[in-house]
Amino acid sequence: MSDNVKFVQGNEACVEAALYAGLDFYAGYPITPSSEITEGLSYRLPQIGGKFIQMEDEIASLCAIIGASLTGSKVMTATSGPGFSLMQEALGYAIMAEIPCVIVDVQRGGPSTGLPTQGSQGDVNQARWGTHGDHAIIALTASNHQDVFAVTVEAFNLAETYRTPVVLLFDEIVAHMRERLVIPEPGEIPLVGRLRTSVKEGVDYHPYLPREDGRLPMSDFGGVHRYNVTGLFHDMWGFPSSEPQIVHGLLRHLVDKLENRVNQLAWFKEYYLEDAEHLLISYGSAARSARHVVEKRRLRGERLGFLELQTLWPFPTDIVRDKCAHVKSVIVVELNMGQILQAVKLAVDQPEKVFLVNRIDGVFITPTDILNLLRLIQGKGV
Amino acid sequence: MAVKDYLRERFFPHLWCPGCGHGMVLNGLVQAIEKLGVSRNEIVMVSGIGCSSRITGYVDFHTLHTIHGRALAFATGVKMSRPELTLIVPMGDGDALAIGGNHFIHAARRNIDMTAIVMNNRIYGMTGGQFSPLSGENVSATTAPYLTIDPSFDVVELSKAAGATYVARTTTYHIKQMQDIIRQAILHEGFSVVEILSQCPTYFGRKNKAGSAVDMVKWYKKNTTPIGSKAKKENPELVERGIFVQEERPEYCKQYEKIVQTAMKG
Numbered sequence: 001m002s003d004n005v006k007f008v009q010g011n012e013a014c015v016e017a018a019l020y021a022g023l024d025f026y027a028g029y030p031i032t033p034s035s036e037i038t039e040g041l042s043y044r045l046p047q048i049g050g051k052f053i054q055m056e057d058e059i060a061s062l063c064a065i066i067g068a069s070l071t072g073s074k075v076m077t078a079t080s081g082p083g084f085s086l087m088q089e090a091l092g093y094a095i096m097a098e099i100p101c102v103i104v105d106v107q108r109g110g111p112s113t114g115l116p117t118q119g120s121q122g123d124v125n126q127a128r129w130g131t132h133g134d135h136a137i138i139a140l141t142a143s144n145h146q147d148v149f150a151v152t153v154e155a156f157n158l159a160e161t162y163r164t165p166v167v168l169l170f171d172e173i174v175a176h177m178r179e180r181l182v183i184p185e186p187g188e189i190p191l192v193g194r195l196r197t198s199v200k201e202g203v204d205y206h207p208y209l210p211r212e213d214g215r216l217p218m219s220d221f222g223g224v225h226r227y228n229v230t231g232l233f234h235d236m237w238g239f240p241s242s243e244p245q246i247v248h249g250l251l252r253h254l255v256d257k258l259e260n261r262v263n264q265l266a267w268f269k270e271y272y273l274e275d276a277e278h279l280l281i282s283y284g285s286a287a288r289s290a291r292h293v294v295e296k297r298r299l300r301g302e303r304l305g306f307l308e309l310q311t312l313w314p315f316p317t318d319i320v321r322d323k324c325a326h327v328k329s330v331i332v333v334e335l336n337m338g339q340i341l342q343a344v345k346l347a348v349d350q351p352e353k354v355f356l357v358n359r360i361d362g363v364f365i366t367p368t369d370i371l372n373l374l375r376l377i378q379g380k381g382v
Numbered sequence: 383m384a385v386k387d388y389l390r391e392r393f394f395p396h397l398w399c400p401g402c403g404h405g406m407v408l409n410g411l412v413q414a415i416e417k418l419g420v421s422r423n424e425i426v427m428v429s430g431i432g433c434s435s436r437i438t439g440y441v442d443f444h445t446l447h448t449i450h451g452r453a454l455a456f457a458t459g460v461k462m463s464r465p466e467l468t469l470i471v472p473m474g475d476g477d478a479l480a481i482g483g484n485h486f487i488h489a490a491r492r493n494i495d496m497t498a499i500v501m502n503n504r505i506y507g508m509t510g511g512q513f514s515p516l517s518g519e520n521v522s523a524t525t526a527p528y529l530t531i532d533p534s535f536d537v538v539e540l541s542k543a544a545g546a547t548y549v550a551r552t553t554t555y556h557i558k559q560m561q562d563i564i565r566q567a568i569l570h571e572g573f574s575v576v577e578i579l580s581q582c583p584t585y586f587g588r589k590n591k592a593g594s595a596v597d598m599v600k601w602y603k604k605n606t607t608p609i610g611s612k613a614k615k616e617n618p619e620l621v622e623r624g625i626f627v628q629e630e631r632p633e634y635c636k637q638y639e640k641i642v643q644t645a646m647k648g
Contacts, residue, residue, distance in 0.1 A: 025463050046645035051462050051638065056488040060455035063448065067428070067459025070446065071467075075459075093449050221426050221444040222464050228390075228439055230447035239393055239439060240447075 004183040010174040011036035013145040013181045014078070014104060017152030019044060020183065022191055024073035025051045027064035029083060032116045033172040034106035037078040058083035062090040066099045070229065072194055072220035074156055078104035080172075081114060081123055084130070091165055092131035093231045095254060098208070098216060100159035100194070102152070104168040106175045107284075109362045118362035119173035121284055124339040127167045128313045134251060136258035138265060139167040139313040143287035145181040148174060150189070151267065151310055157192040158265070162257055163216050169312060171335065173285035173364050194218060197225065208250075209236040214257055258314050266316035269308040270323065272298060276305025278378065279324060281344060282333035283309040285364065290333040292367045293374065312340065320347040329377055330354045333370055388412045388422065390442050397436055399507075401587075401595025403554040403580030404434055407472070407501050410560035410578075412441065417565055425468045428457040430482060432474035432508045434501040434580075443470075451481030454489040457496050465635035468568060469496035475516035476506050479535050483515075490544035490573050494634040497567045497574045498546075500537055503582035511585030522589040537577040538626050547572035549627040553579040553602035556623065563625065571633050579606070579621070 006016070014037055018026075026045055028038035038054070045052040051068070055061040058079050065075035079087065084105040094101055107123045109115025114122075123130075127139040138158055140151040148170065155166040197217035199205040201224035210216050219225035228238040233250055235241045258265065271294060273279070282290035287308045294306040307323050309316070324330050324344070330353060332341040338356045345351035357373045359365040375381060389412065398404050415425065425443040429435035431450035438445035444467075448456045453471050461469045478486055478500045489498065505523060506512040513523035518534035541549045548570040550563040560578060567574035581587065581598035592598050607613040609624040 025459065027459060043645075046638075046642045047648070049642055049646065053458065053462055053638075055455065055458070056484055059452060060458070060485055060488070063452045063455035064459030064462070066448075067446065067456035067461075068463040069459075070444075071460055071464045073463045089449055090452065221446075221460060222423065222467050224423060226422060226442055226444050228445045228447060230439075231449055232447070237392075 004185070006181045006183065007178055008145065008181050009036055009176055009178055010145055010148050010170060011106065011176070012040060013148040014152050014168070014170065015040035015044060016181065016183055017149040018076050018102070018156070019048070020149070020189070021153045021156035022074045022193070023050060023076055023156070025065060025068035025075045026077065027053045027055050027061040027068070028077050029055055029058045029061050029079065031058070031080045031083045033108055033175050034078045034080045034104060036175070037104060037106070058086040059090060062087045062094070062103065065101050066090065066094050066097075069099050069101050070221045074100075074160075076102040076104065078106065080106050080108050080116075081110045082112070084123060084126065088130040092133060092135065094165040095131065095135045095137065096231050097229050098163035098254075099165070100163055101165045102155045102159055102168065103165055104170060107169060107171040115362040117172065119171045119285055119335060119364055120362065121169070121171055121286065121335040121339070123169060124312055124336060127169055134255060136255045137167060137313050138162070138164060138258060138311070139169050140267065140311055141169045141284045142310060143174065143284055143308060145174070145179050147310065149181060149183070153189050153191070154267070160192040160194055161215070163218070164258065169284070171284045196220070199225065201225075206236040207238050208234060210253065262314045262316055263319065265311055265314060266319055267310035268316065268319065269310070271306040273305040273307070273323060275303050276327055277303040278329050278331065278374070279305045279307060279327040280331045280333055281307045281309065281320070281340070283312060283340065284335070286333045286335050289365050289367045289370055293370045296367070309340070315343045315347070317343075317347040320344055321349065324348045328353065331357050331374060331377060333357045333365065335359055335365060383416060385412050385416055388415060388442055390440055393439055396440055398433060399584040401581070401583040402433070403503060403582070403599070404437065404501055406554040406557060407499070407560070407578050407580055408437055408440060410557055411470070411472070411499070411564055414561045414564035414568065417561070418568060420468055420568070424466070425470060426457070426460050427470045427472065428453045428460065429472050430474075430477040432477045432506070434472055434474035435477060437472050451477055452485060453477070454482065454485040454496075454498065458489060458494055461494055461496055462635060462638070465495070470499065470568065471496055472499040472501060475500060475502045475504060476514040479537070479540070480515045487540070487544040490541055490546040490575070492634040493545060493547055493572045493631050495571050495573070497564070497576065499564070500575065500577045501580045502537065502577055503580045503586055505582050505586040507582050507585050511589055524589070537575065541575040542627055545573070545631075546575045547627065547629050547631045548574035548625070550575070550625045551577040551579070551621070551623045553606055553623060554581060555599045555602040556606075559623065566625065566628070570628065572631060
C-alpha cells in the first residue's frame, strides 16, 4: 500500500483533509463522537508548525478560531450536537463579521445529551437556523471517507472565497467507520488562499467594502491596516452603524453572497436519473444504504434513481425541483424526522409525492429498512 | 507620537454618558501605551459587549469587538496564532466575571500573555442598570428593587487564585497610578489583570444616591488606600490599590513553542 492510501475513520479523513487544505490553527473541546478530530490535530498540527489549543468549552473554541482567522490563519473546530448548540452565538458573529472558518459537527442523537455514541442527522436544521437573525450559511456533508476528504477541503476553499463560516455536517456512523482513503497528491485539489488587500500602507482600507465581484479582500491583524471588527451592523470601515440603509445593505449582502450562488455551491451526485420512476434522495451515512437499494433494484429492472446531496445549505432548490420533475415519487432517506424532507417538499411542484423513509432510534438505517417502506410507497405491499 | 494619534477621531463623539469613568480609562490606557512606544500595528485590542467594550472602536489599533463575555477566548486565538502581538482586553465587570467568568479563570490559569482590564463600575450600564457580580450586597439596581443579596467577587483574590501572574487595582481618581499599572501590565509577560474602579453616575450613582460623577471619583480617593498602608490597618473597610502580584511563570505561547519543537523532531 503506498503512503497515500490509508485505512482510517471518517474523523481521521477529516483531519487529513484539513491539513491538506492548509489548516494553521485548531481549537476544540472534547466531545463524542468528534474527539478523534481534536486528538488527531493535537498530534499533527505542531509537527508542521501549526497551533492547537484545547479550550475551556465549545464557545471558547469557536471564538478562538475566529480570532486566529483574523491574523490570516486557516482555522477549524470540531464538535457534536451539544457543543454545536453552544457555538450558535459565535457562529452568528462569524457570519456577521465575515470571518473564514470551518466548523465540523459530527452529529449524534439529540436533543440534549441524547445518544452520544450513536448516529443521527438531527442537526441539519440547526446548522441552517441555529443562530439568531436572518442569515445564510453553507453546510456540506459526505457519505464516505473520500468525500469527507473532498468536502472538508472544499469547506476551507468556500470559507476563504466567501468570507464565511462553513459547517461540515458529518454523522457518527461515517465518523467512526473505517474504510479506504486515498490522499490526493499536493496540488491535485486546488486550494483557495486568503485574498488579501492590495491597498498600500497609509491608504484608507475598507474591510467591508465588497469588490465588483462581491469578494472582500482582507488584511491580517498585525499588518499595516488597522480596522474594527464587530458583530454589530457596521459600515465599510467596520464601525457600528444603525443607519437603515447600511443595515439593509449589509443584511442583503450577507444573504445574497450565498443565496445568489446556490447552483454554484451545490455539490451532489446522481445515479440512474435519466429513466427513473422513483427517486431516492439522501445524504451522509444514510446515502450508503439508499444507494445500495437503488443499485440492487436496478439489477432487477426497477427504474429507481438516486440523488445524493453533499451541499445541504444553501439548499439546491432549483436542482432538486428539476431532478424530481418527471418521477412518480420522491423518497427522502434520512436519520431524523424529516429535516431535508421539508426542504424537498418546498422545492418540488407536487409535494404530495414526496415520502420520508427514516430511523430515529440511533440505529443505522439498513437497505432492508428502506426497501420495506419503498414497497409500500410503490404500492407493492409489505 | 501624540496621544491623539492613538484615537480614531473619525468615530467620535463616543457613546459614554457625561461623567462616565470609561473615558478616563481610555485616557490612562492611551497614555500608558504612548509611554511604551509600541507600534499601533502591533497592538490588538479585543473587547466583549457593554459600555466598556465600546472602547475598541475609539482606538487606532487592530480592534475586535466581539460577543458578550468571550473577549478573552477570541484574544487567545489571536495571541496563539501571532504571539509577537500585544493583546489588550478591556472588559466590563459583568462581561469579564458573570458571562465571561469561565474564560477569565482559564486565561489566568494558562498564563497566556495578555492584559485584561476590568473596568468595574459595579453595574450593567448598557442594559439600564442591573446589578453585576461585582455590585456587592445592599446595592440598588433595576433588578434589585429590594437591594442586592449577592455577595461580590474580589477581582484581585479571584485572579490570584486562578493563576494570573500580574494583578493590580486602581481607580479613575488615581490616573497617574492607572497609567503606570497599565504600562507595567502590558510589559509583564503572562496573564495580567488590572481592575479599575470606574464610576457610572447614570445608573449606579443615581440608583444608590452616590452623587455626581465628581462625588463618585472623590469617593475613590477617600475609600481606597495603597496596599498594606497604615490606613488599611486602622480601617479594614478601605479598598487597597496597587500591584498585588507580579511574578514569573512560564507563559503559554512560549510553552507551546516547546511543543512545536518536540513535535517537529518527530
